[in-house]
Amino acid sequence: MATVFKNLTNSDITTTRTLLHEAIPITGSIVSGTYNNNSTLALGSESNIKTYSHGMFESVYDYPYLSSSANHIFDITMGYGTGSALSGTSNTQNAKKINLYQQLAQVMVGFSQGTSSTNIRPFDQNGDLTEGTKIKECFFLNFSRLLGKDEIKKGSFNLELGVDAPWNQAAYGGSVFNQRILITDFSGSTGYKVNSPAGEYGILYATASAGLNWGGQVLWTGSAEVIAGQRLPVGLLYYQTGIAVISGSVFNAQPYDNVAKTTPQVATIGILDPELASSSFLGSNFGGSATAQGSGFNAITGSSINTISNGIRNRIYNISFNNTTELNSTIYFCRANHNDFNFSANPTYLSSSKIRVKNVSTDAPLSFVTSVGLYSPDNELLAVAKLSEPLKKSPETELTLRVRLDY
Secondary structure, eight states: OOOOOOOOOOOEEEEEEEOOOOOOEHHHHHHTTTTTTTSOOOOOTTTOOOOOOOSSEEEEEOOTTTTTOOOOEEEEEEEETTTTOOOTTTTTTHHHHHHHHHHHHHHTOBBBSSSOOOOOOOEEEEOOSSSOOOOEEEEEEOHHHHHHTTEOTTOEEEEEEEEHHHHHHHHHHHTTSSSEEEETTTTHHHOOEEETTTEEEEEEEEEEEEEEEGOOEEEEOOOSSTTTOOOOOOEEEETTTTTTEEEEGGGOOBBBBBBTTOOOOSSSSEEOOTTTTTOOSSHHHHHHHHSTTGGGGGGHHHHHHHHHHHHHHHEEEEEEEEEEEEEEEEEEEEEOTTTOSSSOOOTEETTTTTTOOOOTTSOOOEEEEEEEEOOOOTOOOEEEEEEEEEEEEEEOOOOEEEEEEEE
């Protein structure tokens, strides 16, 4: 009699977890407008940049977004908290900037107590959620699931930003990328945080990348100089959600010794207090004035979110990271002993209305295994595994078939 079903025991089943990584490079030429072939078009009118009537964020695609082959790369927006010194009812899109900050903060940082909007925690610079420095003005890069997959690999994120001041570009004939800073989660693989309701996250640090070496000083903290090789915290990277939170202070300009603004006291561009992000000097297309120190606060308070997003996007030199695909598998070891499955289980394998087993009574029974079915306890077929070629099965052989179910 043919053996059709065989129960699996706990010793026949095991599970595995595999992490697959893929390198994702995003060149600045795509982000800053490769497809804006008409130089008369304003920044933000590129065919691969999609804006919306609500004006709360804009989306970046790798091809013109109306193309059927276009892939969504990331969304970019900005916001500030209710406790920000830049918040004011007369600001352009003030309510939307606050709402964006609050919405993302409650998802990724959570509440201090209860669920009231007044209890939403602000983004914390070092992630310990204490009374330390908060990131109250920031811009957000929300990477698509297509790129980030299950999560961004810890320790792999790199964002290079151009930080030239507009007058420096004019005076020296340079571009926004003459001076750059590199933002990384260099300690993310071992120093990530787990106190977020959105999963794990790491601290983003900035260091000099190119050109920031005026007088040997490359970054400025507001009270002390920082030389090349040192890193300053400038944001947070949430690995599972694929969201980078970056302080607007990465674009702060430094005071100058003279009115002509030709001799900096310490450095051209650097990092100041994250709680007072100027974002003053993002370039002529940003919407802020560079005629006087500090006047560029208008870039945050007097410009729309789309205008600010365009200015930040125009400063992105390169982005790269590795994504992660988590592959969970259940492995079933299907064992056919010498006396199992030696007869065909195919009900159509008949001869004269009888199951065909052998032609001569003295012949040993013989079958060929072509597939394995996995059944539920109530005998419902759940999955079928096909063999690449039939396997001969007789009383003289035993088989162990390894069936892997991925999910």
